[in-house]
Amino acid sequence: MDRKDIIRSPFFYVGDKYKLMPQLKKLFPKDINNYIEPFVGGGSSFLNSVGKKYVLNDIDYNIILLHKELGKYADKPKELIEKLYNIIDFYGLSCSYRGINVPEEIKKKYVKTYYSKYNKNAYLKMKQDYNNDKNNVLLLYLLLIYGFNHMIRFNSRGEFNLPVGNVDFNKNVYTALINYLDFRKNNEITFENTDYKEFLNNIQFEEGDYIFLDPPYLISMSEYNKLWNDKKEIELCQFLDELDVKGVKFGITNLIYHKGKENETFSDWSKKYNVYNVNSNYISFNDNTVKSSSREVFVTNYKKQ
Ligand SMILES: C[S@@+](CC[C@H](N)C(=O)[O-])C[C@H]1O[C@@H](n2cnc3c(N)ncnc32)[C@H](O)[C@@H]1O
Structure with a gap:
């Protein structure tokens, strides 16, 4: 999958995963039953994924409304x-x-x-x-x-x-609008608007389900990161450990280093799983400069297929 094959979300969301999807998709499981995304944002990830159904959520009322x-x-x-x-x-x-x-x-x-x-x-x-x-x-x-x-x-x-x-x-x-509507027309999709834990706790997981997570990054700046803190980062890691025990497959993106900061919680936690470096040229929306000192990763609890 090249960049040109990627569907752009019509929300052009800050922090969207549009540019990363060619790399991330290669690391997704091959046959996905329900594609589940608790931090869906503008949706550039689900739009470029193949699942039988899509179960999506974000805590932001307005993005879900849109x-x-x-x-x-x-x-x-x-x-x-x-x-x-x-x-x-x-x-x-x-x-x-x-x-x-x-x-x-x-x-x-x-x-x-x-x-x-x-x-x-x-x-x-x-x-x-x-x-x-x-x-x-x-x-x-x-x-x-x-x-x-x-x-x-x-x-x-x-x-x-x-x-x-x-x-x-x-x-x-x-x-982007035309492609988005086309995708919506051809796929079965539901949207929820709640905290990711409540959302995931309400799901009866089936064989082949896959959770893709793109949470706010603890050590980068953006509007929705105001909703995020150390405590939430720790809770998320613990929650994912519980899903792993239940045998549910997940993949999660995050930043481990950025602008001299380190996300130790995530970095330590990730060592239990498979960690892939993502070539992101992480761009700060404040100053638009490429931060070569950043390390963005994708962590999965399953082996690459
Ligand atoms: C990095 S963005 C997701 C971007 C998305 N992957 C895209 O490509 O557009 C993180 C999202 O998490 C949402 N969020 C923050 N805290 C949340 C929570 N506790 N539960 C669910 N969603 C949350 C934010 O509203 C934001 O849309």
Whole structure:
């Protein structure tokens, strides 16, 4: 599997596993019955995996809401795209995929930031409208697409509070949406929205089930890492030991070193299992520099097939 064969998730989620999937997939079991993912995020992993059914979960209410909303259009991609275009046009956002481009004079004046300059006011209005009435989930999707780093962030008052990003609805977004809907149409998928332990405790595991875990990385920075700490890392490792005793196959990604920090808990725990180095060029979303000192790994409790 090359990068070109990989389906990109339409959420462009921070920390997504899109670039790693060609390497990780080679290490997945060959025949997966239920593909189970407790930290699904934007979904770039399940979209590139083969299971008979998909059982997915994330603690983030909004990402699950978005998966469920887009899934409603699995059989009618045209309808979704039209609805999105209507919103884009209503607010007057640029849409490079349809040739609704930022005017040349703005492009020349703001060479590297013209999308954000052009879309700023329209984005603000869309954000205000969404915060006044959260029923239109497609507004949330477009806030993510046109927003800073394609992130979802709410303040303590429950208001979406990210600024405009320097990007618009382009060919990548269109292609990712179409591929996502196609996958949703052709596969049996359920989504849960709870803590990973509750999610996994409620599953009656069957022969051939596989759990892929991509938890928040303890020693890297990202919005959802606020939800994670040493205690949770230890609990997760213990929980996986229990699954191993039950004979359930799992594979988990993590960072062992990063920016001079070491995740000793995970590093020590992983020695009981099979540890594969992942060639990730781990990129910090804060400074976009390649951290050659990082070590990202994939740990499995089964042998490579
Ligand atoms: C590294 S991201 C997953 C990214 C995903 N593999 C992708 O490719 O888009 C980790 C996810 O774990 C979720 N998460 C954090 N704490 C959790 C918990 N206790 N239970 C379930 N999900 C949790 C976060 O909301 C976040 O979406």
